[in-house]
Amino acid sequence: MNSTILANIDDVMVSYNVRDSNDFGQKWSPIAQQMWQDITSYDAHGAQYGEKQLAPHLSRISDDGATFLLYLGYPENVVANFNDAYRLSDIGKIDKRYNPEIWSLPHRPTDEERILKRKHTEWAPDVIQTYTNGNEIVQNHPHVNHVIPALSLYHHERLDSKGPFGLPAGNMGVVMQVACIVDAYDGDRIQRPHQPAQRTPKEALDRMGAKGADSKYDGAFDADLLDAYRQFKLKQS
Numbered sequence: 158m159n160s161t162i163l164a165n166i167d168d169v170m171v172s173y174n175v176r177d178s179n180d181f182g183q184k185w186s187p188i189a190q191q192m193w194q195d196i197t198s199y200d201a202h203g204a205q206y207g208e209k210q211l212a213p214h215l216s217r218i219s220d221d222g223a224t225f226l227l228y229l230g231y232p233e234n235v236v237a238n239f240n241d242a243y244r245l246s247d248i249g250k251i252d253k254r255y256n257p258e259i260w261s262l263p264h265r266p267t268d269e270e271r272i273l274k275r276k277h278t279e280w281a282p283d284v285i286q287t288y289t290n291g292n293e294i295v296q297n298h299p300h301v302n303h304v305i306p307a308l309s310l311y312h313h314e315r316l317d318s319k320g321p322f323g324l325p326a327g328n329m330g331v332v333m334q335v336a337c338i339v340d341a342y343d344g345d346r347i348q349r350p351h352q353p354a355q356r357t358p359k360e361a362l363d364r365m366g367a368k369g370a371d372s373k374y375d376g377a378f379d380a381d382l383l384d385a386y387r388q389f390k391l392k393q394s
Contacts, residue, residue, distance in 0.1 A: 166307055166330045167235075169299050174234035175241045181298045188288050188295060192245055199251045204261035211250060211260070214343060219244035222339040226332070228389050235332070242305045243336060246312055249281030265349075275321055281309035312336045317376030331382065338378055338386050341365060358394040362387045 176182065196215065199207030223240040227233070250260065259274060266274065285305060289295045296302060314320035314329060314337055329337075345364055348355035356364070365374045366383055 166304065167332050169303055170235045170238045170332060171232065173238065173299065175238050175300050176234075180294050181300070184292060184295050185298070185300070188292070189241065189245070192248060192285075192288055195251060196245070196248060200257060204257075206257065206260045207251070211247060214347070215244045215247055218246075218336075218339045218343050221343065222335050225335055225339065225386060225389055229331070229335075229385065231332075238300060238304060239308075239332060239335075242300060242308050243312075245285070245305055246281070246308045246336070246340075247277060248284050249277035249279070249309060252277065252280040252284050254280065275313070278310050278313060278321065282306045285309070307333065308336050312340050315377040316379055319376065326379075334379055334382055335386075338365075338383060341374065341377070342386075342390070358390055362390060 173181075175185065193212075195207075197207050197212040199211060219240045219242075222243055223236045226239055227236045254276075255273075259270065262270065285301070286296075289301055311320075311322060311324055311329070311333060314322060314324040314333070316326040316329070316334070318325055320337075342361055342365065345356055345361040346358070364372075365378065366380075366387065367373075368375050
């Protein structure tokens, strides 16, 4: 995937509606359903990781991002396309190269384990291809060959180019930035085994907007877009 293509992701998502009952829609729907079923049923040595953690996370971020895009004034087809694509964005986590135990660690991940876990973005397009291989109508549609891979690969990027791929800000587009924001927010709201309590919405948003050397997210997000998201989330809560 050429990162420069992300500059036009907003325009690409305006150009179609994944819910249309055309040839693509009819062929894509059962494939997407199978992918979601495999995500939900993915196990991690009895931890039921897919059902209890992965699928709920993907449901939350896809719904949250879609609702935020609607709040920002994006048309309904973009909202639908984002929701459908982003709920599959972590499908790289079920790649067969993983030992499923990596997703149910009882401890804070080591540096090596963090690096391995981040591979899920790079491996997502490979996993997607296993479901679409041989179906040219599906494979050649921008939803499958552009939007889902982009959201899968780059949802951990930052505006300061310090993300995993060093993606420059000018190549992200608003839709991609929204994907990064809602994923970071949900990740900060999940209570980890080493944390005494779950962060509140305000605590997570404060952390995302904090500045300085000690801030994990300093420089990660567009200030105006993050402020809009803050208002959006605090109204909800």
